[in-house]
Amino acid sequence: MANTQDDTLASRISRVLAERIISGALSPGARLRQDHVAEEFGASHVPVREAFRRLEAQGLAVSEPRRGVRVASFDLREVREVAEMRAALEVLALRHAVPNLTPAVLDKAETATATADCASDVRSWEEANRAFHRLILEPCAMPRLLASIDDLHAASARFLFSAWRSSWQPRTDHDHRAILAALRGGNGDEAAAILGRHVQWIGRTPVRNESGETREIFSIVG
Amino acid sequence: MANTQDDTLASRISRVLAERIISGALSPGARLRQDHVAEEFGASHVPVREAFRRLEAQGLAVSEPRRGVRVASFDLREVREVAEMRAALEVLALRHAVPNLTPAVLDKAETATATADCASDVRSWEEANRAFHRLILEPCAMPRLLASIDDLHAASARFLFSAWRSSWQPRTDHDHRAILAALRGGNGDEAAAILGRHVQWIGRTPVRNESGETREIFSIVG
DNA sequence: CCTCCTGAAATTATCTATAATTTTTTGCCA
DNA sequence: TGGCAAAAAATTATAGATAATTTCAGGAGG
Structure with missing residues (x-):
């Protein structure tokens, strides 16, 4: 057992x-x-x-x-709410993480981004994306904040899986790379600004429902 | 019953x-x-x-x-963490509340501030202070965000009551009035900026412990 | 054919009693 | 006094019972 x-x-x-x-x-x-x-x-x-x-x-x-x-049910308004809460809290976490970030952590984050870019399905993309965010935020050493962010990531993942039920289109995450570049260059403010904008980006996915109509489903893709 | x-x-x-x-x-x-x-x-x-x-x-x-x-135990680091989370989330909530704020709500908030200023004990100050924040944030209509803020207010109150066990020094809350003035003047950005700074203010209270030594206890006073 | 009502079945929320395990306390002995 | 073993207490979990409430299926009536 x-x-x-x-x-x-x-x-x-x-x-x-x-x-x-x-x-x-x-x-x-x-x-x-x-x-x-x-x-x-x-x-x-x-x-x-x-x-x-x-x-x-x-x-x-x-x-x-x-x-x-x-x-729990959810709708576009809740997707937006979670996106904005994540933006606010992840920016806060990143600001506190910056002084504690080491090259080793940034390298791991780079690897996570590369993994996400190669992901062929939404599950593995989400896992790698979440790892990236966790890696750069964890050094803030604020447990309550990190716990809240984890819950918001769980909600995000739910929205994402609901939108991209089976299909997934690989993409190169330019935001993640820009964040890493800014962090490596010691420009924490710029990194935080990109992260805030990145997390608030809401993707639209056209979905065909049972009756054959096409609707758009929204989710956080960052 | x-x-x-x-x-x-x-x-x-x-x-x-x-x-x-x-x-x-x-x-x-x-x-x-x-x-x-x-x-x-x-x-x-x-x-x-x-x-x-x-x-x-x-x-x-x-x-x-x-x-x-x-x-749960807590320490200065957690007080700071809660203060910063409150600042981030309350600013977010206020930005979304601004378009829905009515003069009636602002009047009620003004009354709450007046009540807080007259409070002779820490319990009634906290209640009135919380009412003020709730009143101006509630119109954001973001239930998940408001629930998180409520939990953070509970934590804040705990820190506050631990610092001001019995004594309480009445004070005039200039920040609250400045926030109301900015909101009445249609200046949401300024109100949000004052709120963010206001909530992060951490008060120090000298406290004498059992052994007669004087320590400082920290809490959020906003 | 649809709506409303009714009664049966299912479900929730709770209690009591009990067992296995683990932690804490107590008390003894060196 | 300190350390160890036994006793007591507490947590986690099960099982079964019960009252109240909700859900659901089917029938009566419009």
């Missing part, structure tokens, strides 16, 4: 459910029935309820008393 | 415990024992555990698997 030591059952359940919500395996509005989840994980309802509370706090689920828990 | 309908037991318990943590009735590092809490509220351990998860998400408690839950 080798999995029963580290942390609590509730947190394992919440991680698995979070992953499913982010990936889109659980659609917005879907009900999360505690007894079904409990049965699936071979657990009782107590840890399941605790997992639900965590998902609620992360904004991935909403709960109405006596009516149960549902996967 | 009239209290058993509205919401769930778990959320009531978490509200009461949050209130105690913020007010300082529960000190940093204090253990929260689920059975004791359950007994006090005449509840079983299940809703208590759910309440703990919410406190954890709000940053008011920390949980170590198998070792239970404790009231």
Whole structure:
């Protein structure tokens, strides 16, 4: 087994459910029935309820008393809200990270960007992109700020996977390279400015729905 | 009774415990024992555990698997972190609130500031101050952002009550008035700039501890 | 054919009781 | 006094029960 030591059952359940919500395996509005989840994980309802509370706090689920828990819905307004919050907080984190950035970290970030550029599917692009942002922000050493940014990245990833369900168009991330160049040149203000603009960029993806109509779905691509 | 309908037991318990943590009735590092809490509220351990998860998400408690839950500790670095996060997010919220601000809202905010200036104790000052910030930010209509700001205000209040345990020195809040003047004059950028600087102001309070030594305790006073 | 109502089934929220594990405390002995 | 072992307490989890509420399916009536 080798999995029963580290942390609590509730947190394992919440991680698995979070992953499913982010990936889109659980659609917005879907009900999360505690007894079904409990049965699936071979657990009782107590840890399941605790997992639900965590998902609620992360904004991935909403709960109405006596009516149960549902996967949170989202719309263009929330995509914009998350983009702006990420811009504000990531800029703050970067400003504090700048004095602690080492060439080694910047090299790792460069590698992450290269990985993202080569990604052939949206899942691996998201993973590499997130790694890039994490790498350059982590040295700010502000745990509460980093935790908030992580939650916003989870929301971002959900929007992204919902827009690019299967297809993915590889792209070269010029912003990431410009940020790295500015950081290497010791120009923290410029790097922060590019990052703020970069994160707020909202991509449009044309999507054909069941009835054959073409809609545009919006997501954060940065 | 009239209290058993509205919401769930778990959320009531978490509200009461949050209130105690913020007010300082529960000190940093204090253990929260689920059975004791359950007994006090005449509840079983299940809703208590759910309440703990919410406190954890709000940053008011920390949980170590198998070792239970404790009231979160904090230090000057976290005070600074919360101040900077508040500055970043409140500025963002104000920028979006500006187009929706009405004279009625600004009048209410002015009243809140007047109430804060007259406050004779730190509790009522904090309440009025929070009302001021809420009033001018709420019209941004960004629920996720406002929820984050609320959590940061809870943390701020905790720092504040810890610094000004009993005493409180009334003060006239010139920043609040300057913000209102700028907003009335249609100068949103200036209002946002003052707000950003205002929230980052960290007050120092000399405090005498048990051994008679004088230390300085820091908190956000805005 | 659609709408509204009703009753059955499902679900939530809660409690009690219990077990296994782990941590903390206590108390003994050197 | 210090260190170790036993006892006590606490956490995490299960199982089963119950009251209240919501959901849903089907039938009566327009």
